[in-house]
Every structure is written in structure tokens, then in C-alpha cells.
Amino acid sequence: METKKEIRTRLLKLRMEFPDEVCAEQAKKVAEKLFLHPWYQGCGRLFCYVSFRKEVDTFAIMKRALQDGKALAVPKVRDTNMDFYEIRDFSELQKGAYGILEPTGEQLLFPQKDDLMLVPGAAFDRNGYRIGYGGGYYDRYLRRHPDMKTIALAYDFQIISRVPAEEFDVPAGEVLFPQKQNKQTFT
Numbered sequence: 001m002e003t004k005k006e007i008r009t010r011l012l013k014l015r016m017e018f019p020d021e022v023c024a025e026q027a028k029k030v031a032e033k034l035f036l037h038p039w040y041q042g043c044g045r046l047f048c049y050v051s052f053r054k055e056v057d058t059f060a061i062m063k064r065a066l067q068d069g070k071a072l073a074v075p076k077v078r079d080t081n082m083d084f085y086e087i088r089d090f091s092e093l094q095k096g097a098y099g100i101l102e103p104t105g106e107q108l109l110f111p112q113k114d115d116l117m118l119v120p121g122a123a124f125d126r127n128g129y130r131i132g133y134g135g136g137y138y139d140r141y142l143r144r145h146p147d148m149k150t151i152a153l154a155y156d157f158q159i160i161s162r163v164p165a166e167e168f169d170v171p172a173g174e175v176l177f178p179q180k181q182n183k184q185t186f187t
Helices: 004-017 020-036 038-042 059-067 137-144
Strands: 045-048 071-078 081-087 093-095 101-103 116-119 149-153 174-176
Touching: 020 038, 020 059, 020 149, 020 174, 038 149, 045 059, 059 071, 071 101, 081 101, 081 137
Parallel strands: 045 071, 045 116, 116 149, 149 174
Antiparallel strands: 071 081, 093 101
């Protein structure tokens, strides 16, 4: 069985080679599924990663969330921790840790009931386990906020049969990807 590191390396390479037009088409399908999801429809605040290096694009999702009247929070990394800060416009983003766009403001948001977080990753299984980028930021954040509803966004090729999960890994509540066979718990 491949290690997390081997899976991460293989799938990140594949993602960078994935044609831009296919990424855009699949990201649009994932966003459409998200907008129909009861967790999205019922949330007043969306905690969202800012897409980077051909991750499933979140800019259209963030734009729609703002249009839908939802408060929008994006992550900022400080040392080994990550927190989420509210933004009202993309002009409030600048390059931060790892070259990823981060919020410039200081309006820290803490999760509340019915908030939703979208999580990134390199690989996912249908049980919600994910392989991130090796920093553990999302797992640490979600351990601090165990009641947070989470949805992972993925391309079809990022879905693997089994992620080698460890005790500190926090699975996403849902994994949305373009194919019809998504994990459907809607709890």
C-alpha cells in the first residue's frame, strides 16, 4: 500500500498535469452540487479555502456565497496554527504563507452552529478521509472545533479507495466530486 507521502506526490503531480479546461468543467459541477447541498443552503457563514495550484476552484463559490448574503471567512496561517478571517471582497486578499492568498483584515471568526467549512486536499476517500499537504493545519483546526460541518471538494481522479488514516486525522463530513457516487450522509 502506498504511503500518504507517495499518494500526495503522485496526485499533486497528476493535478498539475490535468488540463485546465477539464479542471474548470469539473469545478463547475462540484460547485453546482455544493449550492444544492443542505449544509450550504443552511449556513450563514462559509469558511472556505482560497484555491491554489489547480485545487478545485473556490473563487466562484466565494463570489456566490457573498451574493447569497453569507459571511465569508478564509484562512490565515501563523506558525503552526490557522485561523479564519472574514473578507467582503477579493481585494482583501494578499499573498501569505506558502504563496497562498490570505486575508488582510483582522476580523477573526469562530465557528458557530450551522457554519460550513470547505476543505482542500490532494486525495480523498468516500469516508471523508483526506490527504492534505502535510502541515496538519486543517486537522488541528477541526480538532479545536469538532462540531464544524465540513465538505471536501475534489476532482474525480482525487478519489481513491482508501486513505491511510491516522488517529489525528479528522474526516470531512462530505466529499463532493463530479461523479454521481458521492458520499451522501447529509447529517
